[in-house]
Amino acid sequence: xxxxxxxxxxxxxxxxxxxxxxxxxxxxxxxxxxxxxxxxxxxxxxxxxxxxxxxxxxxxxxxxxxxxxxxxxxxxxxxxxxxx
Numbered sequence: 001x002x003x004x005x006x007x008x009x010x011x012x013x014x015x016x017x018x019x020x021x022x023x024x025x026x027x028x029x030x031x032x033x034x035x036x037x038x039x040x041x042x043x044x045x046x047x048x049x050x051x052x053x054x055x056x057x058x059x060x061x062x063x064x065x066x067x068x069x070x071x072x073x074x075x076x077x078x079x080x081x082x083x084x
Contacts, residue, residue: 014045016080027051031079045079048072 020034027050036043046059055075057067069075 013081014079016077019045019076019080021076031076048075 014033014035018033018035020032022030022032024030024047029048031045031048032038032043033045034043044060046057046061049056049058050072053070055069055072057069057075057078059065059067059079067075067078069078
């Protein structure tokens with residue numbers, strides 16, 4: 001059963017093409033899964049905020065685990081299967 005649950009959770013991880021970025025401000029972005037309608041709050045995967053030259057990532061799947069990147073593209077990639 002554990003194998004089945006792990007497989008199902010991996011299927012739900014968006015690919016890089018499934019990611020949609022919405023600009024909140026000149027230093028904040030919302031990251032969403034385009035496979036889920038925008039009217040559904042579950043489409044929101046997290047947020048990226050630029051501070052002091054870094055891109056801080058808050059993933060709603062792990063809200064207590066802040067990630068930090070030096071490149072915006074790497075921050076976006078952490079929401080997809082391309083970078084885990």
